[in-house]
Amino acid sequence: MPLLTLCIVLTVAIWSLLLYVVLVEHASPAEWTFPIIFGAAAPFILLLYSFKRTYWKTVVNAVELTDKQFPEVYELYVRIAKDMGFGSGKGAMSNIPRLYMTDGSGTLNAFASKCQVHKGYVCINSDLLEIAYRHNDLSGIGFVLAHELGHIKCGHVSAWRTIAHPMANLIGLGQSLTRAQEWTADRCAYYYAPEGKESMMVLIAGKHLYKQVDMDEYFRTVHNHKGGLWLKLENYLSDHAVGYRRMEAIKETEEKGWDVHGKML
Template sequence: MIWLSAIITLLGFLFGIAAIVASSDETILGLGTEAKETLDTLSLFALLPLIPIAFYIYRFYLAAQAKSNALRVGPAQFPELFALYQDIGRRLELKTLPKLYLTNGNGVVNAFALECNRRQRYVVIHAEIAMLMPTAPEIVEFVLAHELAHHKLRHVSLWRLAIGVVPQSLVLPGLATTRAQEYSADRVALAVCPNYADTVRLLAVGPWMQHDVNPQAWLEQCEEENKELFVRISNLLSDHAVMVKRFKALKDIEMHGFERHGSMF
């Protein structure tokens, strides 16, 4: 998906340049007003390189917003969480560890990776996940491993953003790219946290009822529902795989190995 994104974006840029050249001499081409307007519209593709620059600047704002409303985790602030985070970083063989921040999710269960440049990289985790450290540390571990995997795989780097401009604007290719990246991050997380597939129950029912989930019954539900037509359509229109497909993909890896892959449709 990454190389496809790069090719689509490059073709879009070249097509835009060609449109500008073609529209610069309407007389020679003998084009009418309507065709000229079409070429003018297509020439906007030549502006594609400016979009990553705008997003690059915007990322610093997003990082500042996230940091200024969160607590930085370290040896003196949530030391147990920080020790777990460092251990995962070592397992992933990360040369430098992104800074970890803990924030109030106001009931929302989420975590995300963010990068401004190679020196300014972050992971933000909601307190609704970190609160499980005393009772279900494996859930916190898998979530952190998933977010660090995004950094490991360079999913949040600027060049990924640049080559994904056109696919993202076309919606379905953009959603497919993001979905594939989420599957990849899950796979890397599972590689360093074996047998932790059940931890994604957190995303299905939240931290308040995760301890009551029956993983086997859930897997049976996934087997039954994951191929339904409208489940497939829902998955196709999602930037993350729907839970019946995501959990099944992780359990397939646990049971059959990493040659198994998650369903994109």
């Protein structure tokens, strides 16, 4: 939250200063007034365009999950969404976001976004969905779905956060802001789908071998690598926590419960 607040304050300050100079100080010729005002409003216009463009680019090449299309996963998704309060709140929480599957082409990924200012959706790659069916691991998919719904619930795909990202990138905190949001979404998943947390090893070992990883031995070898400067630097430069850090946080939840925030460095 401090990172987001800083970026929003700086963004609003720059916009306000720009409008003050144009409208009050008349520092620019009159013919430049409209272009400058339009330029200040452009991020909002581009944001609305981006929401719609990304949504339609996704859904025209996707399969929507329903109670008749991959019903086992959809039923799990709806249960988690309702537990989070979707369908009974206001704004983004007023309905259960639609769930889509796209061809992953070997990529293990999922994302949450918006199709309207107050309406989100979740998309999961087919390679991740294979885990539920070929490896009989619905709990692992539940963790992923809870993570993505957490992004929507916590406002990570909101207009203000999206607009704040350029400023975050400008001051060198873009990756850190995204990484902080990922940790928060993980905490949502720890709370609403804790039984699937160890399945996140799939992001490190792959969808065919992740169940064969000896977790105790994995953590033993991880701890043999001292958390020095290079580990901190790599984590800082990543928009998602590196595998070491993410699995450490998952293990920590076994002792401290769901409210664990992983290391930013």
